Structures are given as structure tokens and as C-alpha cells.
Amino acid sequence: MPAEVDLKRYSKRFANLKSKKETPLTARIQIVGIGDDGLDGLTGQARQLIKNATVLVGPSLLLDKIGNTDSKRIVVGSNLQQLQQAIKELGDSSAVVLASGDPLFYGIARYLTETFGKDRFEVIPHVSSMQLAFARVKESWDDAYLTNLATQPLDRVVDNIRTAELVGLFTTESITPAVVAEALLDRRIDYFTGYVCENLGTPDETVTQGDLQSIRTQSFGSMNVMVLVRRHGAADRPSGSAQRRLFGNPxxxxxxxxxxxxxxxxxxxxxxxxxxxxxxxxxxxxxxxxxxxxxxxxxxxxxxxxxxxxxxxxxxxxxxxxxxxxxxxxxxxxxxxxxxxxxxxxxxxxxxxxxxxxxxxxxxxxxxxxxxxxxxxxxxxxxxxxxxxxxxxxxxxxxxxxxxxxxxxxxxxxxxxxxxxxxxxxxxxxxxxxx
CATH class of the missing domain: 3.40.50.150 (Vaccinia Virus protein VP39)
Incomplete structure (x- = not known):
């Protein structure tokens, strides 16, 4: 005969389980990447997430790209402390954080996941503007030197460019392609063909090709990526440092x-x-x-x-x-x-x-x-x-x-x-x- 089941004991245990209050899980926040073409360039999944969100967080430029919605909007700029505070106040809201391109490629996703934990977020990437730029100039970016001038000193970047074959740069409003070209030419680094890719993915997309001498005389829109392609066989130029050691020189x-x-x-x-x-x-x-x-x-x-x-x-x-x-x-x-x-x-x-x-x-x-x-x-x-x-x-x-x-x-x-x-x-x- 099967062993008798102590129903009273199990009923009591079940009652104890029911009496415990379950801690509700904090809702996950969606980090959605957007290109210069706004909603038109998004997947159906990304558009649906934005449509269903009760709160949208992001810079005003990206919020403007998605048009009118019923969601509450929290405008945050480049101030990371302001962004962190906004995330803390979301609670269990169904929220979407808007980011440019791929949020994990020089975007805010890494900062947010390191600050609040990876389990708090889902990331829906868009094509990075860096990826689009290399596609436009038809160069593989497997071994390219990639960096963001907003986070790296120009002197260090120029020194790394000097020995590179391919370079991709996110420029800034102050460190423009013309400034980069000027800095390179100052160090006699004149063996790159430059491409400045503006407004990628939009009807106003423009790709300007030229040598560094011509690029340093031109002005470009703030939404650009700069790609440098080394001329075949060009020798490296010395770094130009005035310091000379007796031996062991760099x-x-x-x-x-x-x-x-x-x-x-x-x-x-x-x-x-x-x-x-x-x-x-x-x-x-x-x-x-x-x-x-x-x-x-x-x-x-x-x-x-x-x-x-x-x-x-x-x-x-x-x-x-x-x-x-x-x-x-x-x-x-x-x-x-x-x-x-x-x-x-x-x-x-x-x-x-x-x-x-x-x-x-x-x-x-x-x-x-x-x-x-x-x-x-x-x-x-x-x-x-x-x-x-x-x-x-x-x-x-x-x-x-x-x-x-x-x-x-x-x-x-x-x-x-x-x-x-x-x-x-x-x-x-x-x-x-x-x-």
C-alpha cells in the first residue's frame, strides 16, 4: 500500500508559504538604439517597445526623432549622474532608454549595466554609425583602430593613428574632422585618405573623400564619423617627440x-x-x-x-x-x-x-x-x-x-x-x- 500522506502537515506548510510576502521583481528597462533615420530605421520589436513604454528616457535629439507618443518623457543629456538618478526613480515603470546606434558600442549601455547590474536591462541595438561609415567607404573594420574623441585625448589618438592601417573616429563638436586633420599634418602624418560620413542613414547622408590637406579646410555637420585609410606601402612617420634617449628610444x-x-x-x-x-x-x-x-x-x-x-x-x-x-x-x-x-x-x-x-x-x-x-x-x-x-x-x-x-x-x-x-x-x- 502506498505510504499515507500527512495532509495536515502539508496543508500547514502550504499555508506558511502563502503567508510569506513575495518581493516583486523590478521591471526590466529596455535600452533601444536609434539611428539618424529615427523610427523608420527600427525593427518592429523596437517600435513596439517604444509604443508600449510608459516612460521614455533620453536626450532631446533622440526623443524628437520618435514623434508624439502618450509616454512620459524624461530628458537627460550627457550628464551621467542625471541619467543615473532618472533610472533610480523609474521604479517598476515600463521604461525605454533611447541611445544612438549600438548602445554597447561607445554608448550608455555599458555604464548602466555596470552601475545597476546586467539583469536590470535588455539591449536592443541599432546599426552603429561606425558600422555604416565603414560600409559606405567599403572597408572591413575587423582590424581598424576605433575610438571616440569624446573620451580619449587627441594626442594619444593621433599617436595611435600614426601606425594604424584603418581608423574610425567618433568626432565631437570641438574636435572636428578638420581639427583631427590639422593635428595629423602637424606631425607629418599625411599618408591617409580621409572620409567624413555625415547624417548616416538619412536622406541628407553625405560622404566626403579627400586627403588631409583638403579636409582640414572644410567644415562638417556635428553628426559625422571620420574614417582614415592608409595609402598602400606608406612608411610610418616618427612621432616627432623632441626627446631623444641615448638608447632604448621608442x-x-x-x-x-x-x-x-x-x-x-x-x-x-x-x-x-x-x-x-x-x-x-x-x-x-x-x-x-x-x-x-x-x-x-x-x-x-x-x-x-x-x-x-x-x-x-x-x-x-x-x-x-x-x-x-x-x-x-x-x-x-x-x-x-x-x-x-x-x-x-x-x-x-x-x-x-x-x-x-x-x-x-x-x-x-x-x-x-x-x-x-x-x-x-x-x-x-x-x-x-x-x-x-x-x-x-x-x-x-x-x-x-x-x-x-x-x-x-x-x-x-x-x-x-x-x-x-x-x-x-x-x-x-x-x-x-x-x-
Whole structure:
């Protein structure tokens, strides 16, 4: 027989449950993104939410775009404290907060969810004006540098633009496209084609294309997005800083070729390599595979009474090395356009040799270079592949030199989307030896 059920006990428990007061859940607030075309550009879901809302919250510009409704309207501008207070006073009202474009892309949604919690809101995004701008100029924005000039200092933005391929900017009433163009040209950053996209998604939509010289002379409406597209193969311009270090200068002080950017020896690696070369003011130095000359130039600043021979076979990089040397004013630098080892046949023996490269020929170059190293001289080899690391160690061992190895991992902080993240440079190896 089935066990008897104690109806009295369950009835009492049920009565106790009924007697407890349930705390009503606070109604969720809808954050609805709107484009410049107002209600016409919204989905049916977004229009229905706005129609059914008892309270609408947002800037007057967006409230005007949705026309007349029976909803109570709370006008809030860019003052976040005012917006926060308005949200607190909504209670259980069926409310919609209006935002421009995608509320989670440089919009207010992140601020609201971080302040009140994600469970308090639903987000219905519209197409971001940034997305529309890149669609109009037919460029993919996968790897573009995107930022908002309302939240980032112009100097920092300009410095990030200098090394970017694609850029998308939300401008402001004070930092207009003309101001951006002027700031870029002041730093000799003239290798971008500019697009200013105004009133996107409306009948008044306009896209203006031009070089930075022409854009800086024009005025545009406040509702715009600026897109910059780098000219193919244009070399980075130095940042223009007046500060020059003896060594370890920031990478952006050197002209670099595109698309080979990234082959320059990073400043952190340069510092270690130069220290391990044990340079003196009278040292004779070889930089084999000098590229655009960053390490050779800094070696020449240290060995200012000696000679630094910078050997580079690529004509474009050799020309950039000449320009970089002029900027740093290093008379002890001797650029040599040629291919090693033939290029060093007539050179004096070296007290210090730096070899950089990624090709299979690197171990052979190191073997030949060691023969021209003076007694007590030091060699530092920068390689990126484990195969070359092992091969160079073997070469040094065969030359009766005790190889010493450093593996260097560097991650640099970068600011994007108002957050700091760390971008890792490719790991690299320094193989050290003394004759």
C-alpha cells in the first residue's frame, strides 16, 4: 500500500508559504538604439517597445526623432549622474532608454549595466554609425583602430593613428574632422585618405573623400564619423617627440617600411642587446641586417668616437636608415648598402657584432662574422625561430665560445574602447657570445 500522506502537515506548510510576502521583481528597462533615420530605421520589436513604454528616457535629439507618443518623457543629456538618478526613480515603470546606434558600442549601455547590474536591462541595438561609415567607404573594420574623441585625448589618438592601417573616429563638436586633420599634418602624418560620413542613414547622408590637406579646410555637420585609410606601402612617420634617449628610444621615433613593419628591433630588446654588446665610446661595431637602423643608430650614439657599420641589402630600408640617421645626428654611423658577408670584406675587425634576421642564412653569417671579431669581442644574435636558435648555439660552440641565451617576452599596454589591454610582441631570442 502506498505510504499515507500527512495532509495536515502539508496543508500547514502550504499555508506558511502563502503567508510569506513575495518581493516583486523590478521591471526590466529596455535600452533601444536609434539611428539618424529615427523610427523608420527600427525593427518592429523596437517600435513596439517604444509604443508600449510608459516612460521614455533620453536626450532631446533622440526623443524628437520618435514623434508624439502618450509616454512620459524624461530628458537627460550627457550628464551621467542625471541619467543615473532618472533610472533610480523609474521604479517598476515600463521604461525605454533611447541611445544612438549600438548602445554597447561607445554608448550608455555599458555604464548602466555596470552601475545597476546586467539583469536590470535588455539591449536592443541599432546599426552603429561606425558600422555604416565603414560600409559606405567599403572597408572591413575587423582590424581598424576605433575610438571616440569624446573620451580619449587627441594626442594619444593621433599617436595611435600614426601606425594604424584603418581608423574610425567618433568626432565631437570641438574636435572636428578638420581639427583631427590639422593635428595629423602637424606631425607629418599625411599618408591617409580621409572620409567624413555625415547624417548616416538619412536622406541628407553625405560622404566626403579627400586627403588631409583638403579636409582640414572644410567644415562638417556635428553628426559625422571620420574614417582614415592608409595609402598602400606608406612608411610610418616618427612621432616627432623632441626627446631623444641615448638608447632604448621608442619604436615610433624611427621611420619604418610597410608592410615590413614589426621587423624593427623593439626598444626593450634593443636595450638588452646593446648592454650585452658591452660598447665603449671607441668601439668598432657591425650591425648585420640593420634594417631601418634603430640598433645601429643607438650603438653609434654610445660609440660616438668609434665607428658603427650598418649593413643592409634592402634598398628601401637602407634609404629609411639614412633618414633616421639624419634625425638622430650620429656621425659615427657608416651605412653600407650591400649583402653580407661580401659587404664587410673591406671593414676593420669589430669589437662588437650584432646580427639580426630570420632566414636560414643567419647561422652562416654568424660563423663568418665570428672570424672578424677581435679578441675579447662580443657578438649578439637576435633570432625568432627555435631552429635558428639551436643552429646559432651550435655555431658559437664550434668556435669555442660559450653561448648564453635570453628568451624575451614583452607585452605592451594599449588603450582601446576606453580599456587597457596587453598586446604581446612576438617572442624573440638573443644568443650571446664572447671571443
Amino acid at each position: 619604436d615610433d621615433l624611427f621611420l619604418q617600411s610597410r608592410p615590413k613593419r614589426g621587423l624593427l628591433t623593439p626598444s626593450e630588446v634593443r636595450c638588452i642587446a646593446l648592454a650585452e654588446l658591452s660598447l665603449t665610446p671607441t668601439s668598432v661595431v657591425w650591425d648585420v641586417g640593420a634594417g631601418s637602423g634603430s640598433l645601429a643608430i643607438e650603438a653609434a650614439a654610445i660609440a660616438n668616437k668609434g665607428k658603427v657599420f650598418a649593413i643592409e641589402m634592402d634598398a628601401e630600408d637602407f634609404a629609411l636608415m639614412i633618414e633616421n640617421a639624419k634625425m638622430f645626428d650620429v656621425p659615427s654611423l657608416v651605412p653600407i648598402h650591400g649583402q653580407a658577408p661580401e659587404a664587410w670584406k673591406e671593414l676593420p675587425d669589430a669589437n662588437a657584432i650584432f646580427v639580426g634576421g630570420s632566414g636560414r642564412i643567419v647561422p652562416e653569417l654568424v660563423s663568418s662574422a665570428i672570424k672578424r671579431l677581435t679578441s675579447g669581442g662580443r657578438i649578439v644574435v637576435n633570432v625568432s625561430s627555435p631552429d635558428n636558435l639551436v643552429a646559432v648555439q651550435q655555431v658559437l660552440g664550434d668556435a669555442a665560445m660559450q653561448p648564453d641565451v635570453r628568451m624575451i617576452n614583452i607585452a605592451r599596454g594599449q588603450y582601446q574602447l576606453d580599456r587597457v589591454r596587453f598586446a604581446s610582441l612576438n617572442p624573440t631570442f638573443l644568443v650571446l657570445g664572447q671571443k
